[in-house]
Amino acid sequence: MQSQIQIITGSMLGATEYVAEQIQSLLEQQSLPSELHLQPDINNIPLQGTWIICSSTHGAGDLPDNIQAFAKALPDLDLHQVRFIVIALGDSSYDTFCVAGKTLYDLMQRSNANPLAEIFCIDVLEHPIPEEVAGDWFATLLKDGLLESN
Numbered sequence: 001m002q003s004q005i006q007i008i009t010g011s012m013l014g015a016t017e018y019v020a021e022q023i024q025s026l027l028e029q030q031s032l033p034s035e036l037h038l039q040p041d042i043n044n045i046p047l048q049g050t051w052i053i054c055s056s057t058h059g060a061g062d063l064p065d066n067i068q069a070f071a072k073a074l075p076d077l078d079l080h081q082v083r084f085i086v087i088a089l090g091d092s093s094y095d096t097f098c099v100a101g102k103t104l105y106d107l108m109q110r111s112n113a114n115p116l117a118e119i120f121c122i123d124v125l126e127h128p129i130p131e132e133v134a135g136d137w138f139a140t141l142l143k144d145g146l147l148e149s150n
Contacts, residue, residue, distance in 0.1 A: 003049040005034040005147065010055030010067030010100060015130055016089055019122075020054045022131035023087070023138050030142055040070040048081035050116070050147060053104050054134075056089040061096030063103065071107055079113035085120070085141075089130050092123040116146055 005027055009020040020036055027034045034052075037045060045051070058064050063071050086108070088101020098121040105119045120137055127133040141147070 003033075003046070005032055005050045005052060006045050007034055007036045008040045008045065008051055008053045008067070008070065009036065009038050010040070010053070010064040010070075010104070011038070012056060012058045012064045012066075015124065016054050016056045016064070018131040019087060019089065019134045020052075022135045023052055023054065026135060026138055026142060027147075030147075032147060039066050042070050042073040042077070047077060047079060049083070051082055051084045051108075051113070052087070053084060053101075053108070054087045054089075055100050055104055057091075057094075057096055057098055057100035061099035061103075063100045067100075067104075071104060074104075074107040074111050077111050079108065079111040082108070082113040083116050084108050084113050085116050087134050087138075088119055088121045089124055090121060092125055097121070097123070117141060 007020050011017045024034050086101050086105040088098035090098035122130045
């Protein structure tokens with residue numbers, strides 16, 4: 001049986017949730033089971049399989065409130081059985097553009113997780129409906145078979 005893909009969301013204002021829901025919809029279209037974590041708790045996420053982390057950046061490069069405890073737990077874990085993707089949302093008019101996503105990507109690598117792709121940064125100034133560009137990017141990954149050996 002194929003394991004569920006974990007979609008982990010860090011969001012303050014809701015745009016990242018729309019991105020995560022778009023990703024989940026694309027997975028469903030490919031009959032790939034997934035679980036959406038809007039309030040991610042590391043104790044409820046299997047430490048194996050594929051994780052798709054979607055996060056915005058808040059304030060001065062901060063992680064959204066709902067994903068801070070999750071991120072704090074990552075350095076204490078060995079995630080060598082986890083493959084991951086990070087989709088980051090940010091505003092390029094700030095010097096902290098997508099810093100939260102970059103922090104999560106770095107934490108995942110330091111915890112021995114295996115990246116499936118480079119971090120995908122979305123500039124909300126350029127893409128005011130970020131779920132569209134995220135969906136297009138992710139659909140290409142699916143077409144290329146990136147998640148087939150989940």
